[in-house]
Amino acid sequence: MAFIDLINVSYKYPGQQRTILHDINLSIWNRGCTAVTGSNGSGKTTLSKLLLGILTPVTGLVKLNGQPLTSMTLPQIGRRIGYVFQNPDRQIFCATVEEEISFGLQNQGLSPDQVLQKVKAILDYFELTRYAHTFPLALSAGEKRRLAIAAVLALEPDLLVLDEPTAGLDPYRKRLLGDYLEKIIASHKGVVIISHDHQFIARYATRFIRLKNGQVVEGQGA
Amino acid sequence: MNKLDPRTKIVIILCLSTLAVVLNSPIPLLVLFVLTLVILSTFRINFIGIMFKFKKLLPLLLVMLIVQSVFAAGGETLLAYKGINILTSNGFNAALCILFRMLILFSSAMLIMTSSSKDYVLALVQLKIPYEIAFMVMVAFRFLPVFLEEIKDTLIAVQLRGVDLKRIAWGNKVKFYTHFFTPLLWSVMLKARQLAITMEARAFRVYRRRTYLRVLRYSVLDYYVMAFFLLTTIMVLFYVSLDKFSPGIFSMTDHFQLSPGKPLLTTVALPVLHCQKYKKCPDSCSSGLIKE
Ligand SMILES: Nc1ncnc2c1ncn2[C@@H]1O[C@H](COP(=O)(O)OP(=O)(O)O)[C@@H](O)[C@H]1O
Ligand SMILES: [Mg+2]
Numbered sequence: 465m466a467f468i469d470l471i472n473v474s475y476k477y478p479g480q481q482r483t484i485l486h487d488i489n490l491s492i493w494n495r496g497c498t499a500v501t502g503s504n505g506s507g508k509t510t511l512s513k514l515l516l517g518i519l520t521p522v523t524g525l526v527k528l529n530g531q532p533l534t535s536m537t538l539p540q541i542g543r544r545i546g547y548v549f550q551n552p553d554r555q556i557f558c559a560t561v562e563e564e565i566s567f568g569l570q571n572q573g574l575s576p577d578q579v580l581q582k583v584k585a586i587l588d589y590f591e592l593t594r595y596a597h598t599f600p601l602a603l604s605a606g607e608k609r610r611l612a613i614a615a616v617l618a619l620e621p622d623l624l625v626l627d628e629p630t631a632g633l634d635p636y637r638k639r640l641l642g643d644y645l646e647k648i649i650a651s652h653k654g655v656v657i658i659s660h661d662h663q664f665i666a667r668y669a670t671r672f673i674r675l676k677n678g679q680v681v682e683g684q685g686a
Numbered sequence: 687m688n689k690l691d692p693r694t695k696i697v698i699i700l701c702l703s704t705l706a707v708v709l710n711s712p713i714p715l716l717v718l719f720v721l722t723l724v725i726l727s728t729f730r731i732n733f734i735g736i737m738f739k740f741k742k743l744l745p746l747l748l749v750m751l752i753v754q755s756v757f758a759a760g761g762e763t764l765l766a767y768k769g770i771n772i773l774t775s776n777g778f779n780a781a782l783c784i785l786f787r788m789l790i791l792f793s794s795a796m797l798i799m800t801s802s803s804k805d806y807v808l809a810l811v812q813l814k815i816p817y818e819i820a821f822m823v824m825v826a827f828r829f830l831p832v833f834l835e836e837i838k839d840t841l842i843a844v845q846l847r848g849v850d851l852k853r854i855a856w857g858n859k860v861k862f863y864t865h866f867f868t869p870l871l872w873s874v875m876l877k878a879r880q881l882a883i884t885m886e887a888r889a890f891r892v893y894r895r896r897t898y899l900r901v902l903r904y905s906v907l908d909y910y911v912m913a914f915f916l917l918t919t920i921m922v923l924f925y926v927s928l929d930k931f932s933p934g935i936f937s938m939t940d941h942f943q944l945s946p947g948k949p950l951l952t953t954v955a956l957p958v959l960h961c962q963k964y965k966k967c968p969d970s971c972s973s974g975l976i977k978e
Contacts, residue, residue: 557869559868567847
């Protein structure tokens with residue numbers, strides 16, 4: 465049994481004719497780095513939302529550790545899987561950068577000291593310390609993306625799902641992100657990256673999945 | 687039917703919703719609702735799926751039923767508890783009225799979706815409404831679903847970070863929503879500003895006169911349909927205001943005189959109270975009117 469199992473999953477957005485994903489069987493482990501590629505509109509984002517239980521498959525079943533996702537609530541899932549949206553604006557909802565990062569930690573029931581420590585470490589690593597008290601939506605696009613990733617990474621989920629995380633990052637920040645991902649993978653956690661950035665995934669990913677015509681194709685190399 | 691001019695559709699919707707607001711007892715409203723559905727089916731609109739969504743409103747209706755029964759006196763008492771009327775025929779009628787009204791308003795609004803939003807801008811402009819306002823209306827319709835989608839995503843992000851929205855207490859819920867109001871407002875403003883820049887970059891309002899690629903023209907069918915709806919509506923309004931039908935079927939003239947500025951509550955509540963006045967003194971009231 466894998467960490468996440470997709471069993472005969474098909475998906476179609478309500479009110480639309482086209483079935484975006486056909487009868488997919490896929491297992492994802494919370495080890496190593498899986499890259500998902502595919503052309504625009506091939507259903508990568510849709511697939512990632514199915515993994516998180518944000519969308520419910522029309523037919524088929526998604527299981528997390530053998531338990532159907534439909535029987536779990538989003539907060540329960542969020543404890544195990546971290547998700548960074550393709551559009552970081554959508555997951556930024558606090559009044560300051562610092563608060564944005566501490567929000568999830570506080571909900572995990574950590575003590576104020578622990579929260580403070582973690583927030584400080586994460587802000588330092590992603591070089592956001594000088595923005596700690598600014599309004600997050602006023603940051604530049606690249607900074608917002610760093611913040612969105614940082615806020616999810618701070619929670620240390622077993623599996624991290626990133627939807628096009630390198631879009632808008634400069635080469636230096638890409639390397640920082642990559643290094644952090646390597647650390648995560650080394651500490652026996654899993655990462656799923658949806659990306660068009662072939663260089664990036666060729667460097668960090670260990671498994672390659674391509675979405676084509678609503679089907680999953682396993683491949684070697686980017 | 688789908689080829690009808692957007693202006694005709696606007697007229698149809700206005701007529702139907704006017705009637706829905708004016709008519710004030712279950713049977714005529716039911717008739718109007720059936721009529722609306724017939725109209726929808728001539729436009730080939732699938733309304734059955736939408737109707738099922740009204741299931742969610744049932745608890746609200748139940749509350750209305752009891753509230754109307756308890757506070758609006760009159761009618762036959764169907765159920766009483768310690769001298770308080772829990773269920774009365776008037777309360778029942780009022781709840782039915784509300785149900786049918788909502789159904790009519792929602793289903794007639796579905797007609798809008800049979801033309802593209804561009805056509806409505808054209809329609810409004812050709813009805814001599816300034817282009818800026820017409821455009822704003824279109825932007826509002828165009829962006830509402832986008833904003834809702836965005837808010838939905840944000841709420842998902844919040845839940846994934848550990849807040850169980852379904853379980854938090856009411857007090858916290860209010861705090862929670864006020865907490866997220868500022869960022870939300872900000873992102874809306876940001877988007878509005880971006881839209882404004884894009885529009886200006888594409889020469890919005892640079893020239894005073896706009897020309898249009900397509901000009902809407904009424905067809906013969908448009909004239910017929912529009913005339914039919916306007917005449918029917920005016921006739922019904924006329925009958926209602928004369929109170930030609932017995933007061934039990936259509937209610938009274940008075941609520942036409944309500945100024946539009948009066949709060950919605952009075953416009954909804956007064957007619958209901960009115961009905962009950964008649965139930966009590968059917969003879970004197972109606973005979974007085976017929977003499978006029
Ligand atoms: N909320 C939605 N409603 C309807 N259709 C959608 C929605 N989101 C995405 N789609 C459609 O689903 C297809 C796949 O989208 P997506 O999974 O976002 O692709 P991508 O691989 O680029 O991330 C696209 O053709 C898109 O038009
Ligand atoms: Mg995508």
